[in-house]
Amino acid sequence: MSIHCCYCGGRWPENGSYNRQSFLRHDVPSIPHSKNFIFSIPLPSSRFSLGFKLHCLPYSTTPAPKNQDGASFLSILKILKSKQAQDFPDETIDSLVSVLSPKMQTILLKKQKDWRKSLYLFRRMKFAKDYSPNPIHYNIILRSLGKAQRWDELRLCWIEMAKDGVLPTNNTYATLIDVYGKAGLVKEALLWLRHMKSRGLFPDEVTINTAVQVLKDSGQFDLGERLFKGWCDGKVELDCLDLSYDGSTDSSVFSSKHFLLTELFKSGGRAPVSQIASGLARDPQKPRRAATYNTLIDLYGKAGRLKDASNAFLQMLQSGVVPDILTFNTMISICCSHGHLLEAESLLGKMEERRVHPDTKTFNIFMTYHASNEDAENVLKCYRKMKESGLHPDVASFRIILQILCERKMISEVEGVIEEIMELGSIVDEQLLPVVMKMYINEGFLDKAFIFFEKHFYSGDVSSKNCAAIIDLYAEKGFWKEAEEIFLAKRKLGSKKDIVEYNVMIKAYGKGKLYEKALDLFEIMRRTGPWPDDCTYNSLIQMLSGGDLPDKASEFLSQMRKSGFMPRCESFCAVLASYCRSGFLSKGVQIYKEMMACGVEPNELVYGSLVDAFAESGRIDEALEYYNIMEKSGMKANRIVLTSLIKAYGKVGCWKEAQELYGKMKKLKDGPDAIASNCLINLYAGLGMVNEAKLIFDDLIRNCQADEVSYATMMYLYKSMGMLDEATDIAQKVEQSGFLTNCASYNNVMASYAVNGKLKECGELLHKMLTQKILPDASTFKILFTILKKGGFPSEAIIQLESSYIEGKPFARQAVVTSLFSVVGLHSFAQHLCEVLVNDGVKLESFACNAAIGAYGTAGEVDKALNVYMRMQDDGLRPDLVTYVHLAGCYGKAGMIEGLNRIYGLLKYGKIDPAESLYKALICAYEEAGRDDLAALVDQEMRFSFQNDEQICDD
Structure with missing residues (x-):
């Protein structure tokens, strides 16, 4: 039809x-x-x-x-x-x-x-x-x-009402004030009071309560109070309300304002003149409805006037108006929102005295209070009490309880609440999906997170906004694949992805460095929608700039402008900084010029990037040029810019200019930071200015700003100046201050100890380093070989270990570390590594067997050393010079003269090439075995042998 x-x-x-x-x-x-x-x-x-x-x-x-x-x-x-x-x-x-x-x-x-x-x-x-x-x-x-x-339909209805001869009542006006107020048309809603006054109709309690509620909800608390008090005095003063017409014309033919101010007020039934006169004023009166007092109490509460809210509640009781559940809930909410828990609990007791039973909202108020204080225990207590009272939790209850449980990572309790929601035949509120997902993702339960998502995504109508929030959770953790699965999840018919979802997915690809996927998604947006917005372009520019693809980022910068979007300062800065990091300073300057041409004002980061880039390249004049431009534009140089300039001066050795800038930084609110101070210390260290460097370093110590760089620079300065005791003191302070966090810091301290002959301390530091699972690097092994030399380790053994390390042979690193522990006297650590080497079940090369024999022999474990030697022979490895040196030590400790004689015989008859280290090892072994006579004989043989070698060389 x-x-x-x-x-x-x-x-x-x-x-x-x-x-x-x-x-x-x-x-x-x-x-x-x-x-x-x-x-x-x-x-x-x-x-x-x-x-x-x-x-x-x-x-x-x-x-x-x-x-x-x-x-x-x-x-x-x-x-x-x-x-x-x-x-x-x-x-x-x-x-x-x-x-x-x-x-x-x-x-x-x-x-x-x-x-x-x-x-x-x-x-x-x-x-x-x-x-x-x-x-x-x-x-x-x-x-x-x-x-x-x-x-417009409402206007027509009002006109028909007048034509039908139906006079508007107080209920009519209350209805109109309410609907206009809830639509956000506060001034238009209050104009109905003027209309009532022009018709001679005095507002009843319901109408005035509605008007006060509109003012309360719009935050006009004082006006609401004045209107209410005027009504109680028997008059309605509208002069305090801004109801003037501003003269603006709405674009629509019949806007709500135009309707109210013109045609509307001309229509509608008019009461008799006698009724108009009698309706203009009334005798003083008091409210008789609980709803009116509820509105007034809530108004005072939202205005932060607790005493007035309490007085209104007292006046309500004195007037004989019975408070209802809404009254108590409002008072309890006011008390809780201002932190007065005892008063709120007292009101709960008064409710029970008056036989007003708490409802779900009552418990929600208390739960909200405890949740705001991160008091999960009391939130759960209120939740249990609610259920014990026979009340059913509502959406707000579940939102509060799940929020606090998820924040506390109480996974089993969260799953219990979700199960309860499902048993009630309800679904988890979509606002809670990102909250629960965040808990699972942060705790590493990715499987649980996805199962939860699938179960509740398809059972409800999840908005694109919440899907975007979930994708962002994965993106922040770098889980681009999981984020993609959420993004590609099949939606309900008619449900479309919002632009925010696409932008967050681009961010996820960027975090995973999948730049091609991000660009493909951008092209899809351009082809099928939604059309990229400024956030899309800014995200792509930031992503490509961070991935050191400044040329591609610059293309999107131009494309963004062609699409009608003005790039933000941050986007220009990202591209500029990317060019500077890549060393393309001229292109960075070009981006700066484009930025200025577009009318986008550069910020401190832009100038900081330029100054720092030119400072790093040693181009002090250009760095100073942009520094001066920055100051002329009214921006005060921050610590980052000044630090970059100090760094630039350091590269060209201009210590006076750097010192002057440092003095300027001292006048800033927070003073110079550790980075600036370290730059100046480094400058002084390079110039050998010990006293000046020490003054700054001492300031850092006093202000608790000294970091590992500060200590490392001072150690370098003292070592380079030959001040070994001072270098060792700094090294000890580093160890005590907890700055040993990486390989470089360990290397610095070990180097200082090694220079000053503190070899055992070096070994202990190495063990601590390995215990913290910090792997030694090339610099570490360079220091270890220096320690072996200082510790008197046989030169042939050092050469053998060093060559195996350089060649990257298996177990070369372990052999070096084992030998070092043995040399510095940390035998238990050395033997532990030997056990790992020997018991690994892998065939060892000579250098590894030699390291084990030497470590066991030095520790007095002769049997274990000889077992390694026998295994070496079983594996077909012939003993070399290093092997005999270590065996001599073992035989000497065990008093095995025959073994020593056998090695001496091989040496004497030319079976082993003569080496000073082997002669010395035999001499020490004979002495340790109590055969000084044989030791003297070997010593004499050594002198004779080397004397002959010298004569042959002279001839």
Whole structure:
């Protein structure tokens, strides 16, 4: 059935517009009585069909009275509840509506949630011959239209109300004030009070309460209080309210403001003059409704006036007005929001005394308070008490409890609450999905996170905004694959991805350094939508700049401007900094010039990047140029810029200029930081200016700013100046200060100890380093070989170990470390490494066997050393010079003279090449075995052998 405007004969357009002139021509002179006038507000097309076919549909929400009135009521409800697009004739509806009593008609209108259905039913009611227009029905329609913000339809309804001779009541005005206020039209809502005053109608308690509530919700607490107090004094003063028309013209034909200020106030029934005069003022009065006091108490609470809220509550009790649950909840909420828990709990006790039982909201207020204080225990306590009271948690309850549990990472408790939600036949609120997902992701339960997402994503209607929040959680952790799965998850029909989702997915790809994927997604956006916004471009520019792809980032910078977006200063800065890091200073300067041409003011980071880049390259003049430009533009140089300049001066050795800048930094609020101080110390160290460097270093120590760089620079300075004791003192302070956090810091301290001959301390540091799972680097091994030389380790053994390390042979590192522990006297550490080497089950090379034999022998474990030697022979490895040196030591400790004699014999008869280290090893071994005579014989042989070698060389 086609939809027609009554008395117009024209079809309603599909877009919901209508011809205003066709409606305003309706004076309808042919209708003899207003009760027969059909309410002729045009009804736009919608999913609701105005034609019906009667079907028997199940509907049992309202009990059916056993009479014609009730049967008609239920029939209409069934028809309106039907989702089928069937057409029902108007005559069918008319026949059902006409038999309803006015009360049942009112109930029917109130039950409609769609303004179109309400309007249609009201039209059919008015079509009945015996229908008598009344303000109650008009009030319902006005509220329905106002809630839907159908202001033009509301205007037409107001005009029809006047034509029907229905005078607006206090309820009418309260309705209009309420719907306009909730729509955010505060001034327009309060204009209805002026309209009442012009009609001589004094606001009743409901109306004034509604007006005060509008002022309270808009934050105009003082005006709300003045309006309320004026009403209590028997007058309504509107001078305090800003209700003046600002003269602006709305672009629409009938805006809400234009409607109120012109045509609206000219229409509507006017009360008799005597009634107008009597309605202008009243005797002083007091509120008699709990709702009024509730509004006033809430107003004082939101204004932060706790004492006034308490006084209003006391006045309510003294006036004999019985507080309801809303009163107590409001007072409890005020107390909790201002941290007065004891007063809130006292009010809870008063509720029980007055037999006002707490509801779910009461417990939610307490839970919110405890959650704000991160008191999970009391949140859970309130939650349990709520359930013990027979109350069911609502969405807010679950939101509070899950939020606090997720923050505390109480996974089992969270899963218990989620299970409870599912058992109640409900779903987890979509706002909580990112909260729960964050807990799982942060705790590393990625599988659980995805299972949770799949279960609750497809069971509810999750907004694109919350999907974006979940993607961002994965992106922050670098889990681009998981983020992509969320992004590509199949959505419900009609649900589309918002631009934010695409932007966050680009961020996820950027975090994972998947730049090609990010660019592909950008191209998809350009082809199929949504169209990239400024955030999209800024994200891509930041991503590519951070990935050291400045040329590509620069392309997007130009593309962004062509698309009508102005890049932010941060985007220009990112590209500029990327060029500077890559060494393309000229391109960085070009970006700076483009930035200036676009009218984007550079910030400290831009100038800092330029100054630092030129400082690093030693181009002090350009660095100073941009520093001066920065100061001329009114920006004060920060510590970063000044530090860069100090670094630049350091590169060219201009210590006076650097010192002057450092003095300038001292005048800043926080003074120079460790980086600037370290730069100046390094400059002084390079120039050998010990006293100046020490002054700055001491300042850092006093201010607790000294870091590992500060200590390392001072150690280098002292060592280079030959001040070994001072270098050792600094090294000890580093060890005590906890700055040994990486390989470089360990190397610095070990080097200082080694220079000063503290070899055992070096070994202990190395063991500590290995215990912390910090792997030695090339610099570390360089220091270790120096320590071996200082410790008297055989030169042939050092050469053998060094060559195996350089060649990268298996177990070379372990052999070096084992030998070092042995040399410095840390035998237990050395033997532990030997056990690892020997018991690994892998065939060892000679250098590794030699290291084990030497370590065991030095520690006095001769049997273990000889076992390694025998294993060496079993593996087909021939003993070399280093092997015999270590074996000599073992035989000497065990008093095995025969073994020593055998080695000496091999040496004497040329089976082993003569080496000073082997002679010395034999001499020490004989002496240790108590055979000084043999030791003297070997010593004599050594001298004779080397004397002959010298003569041969001379010849």
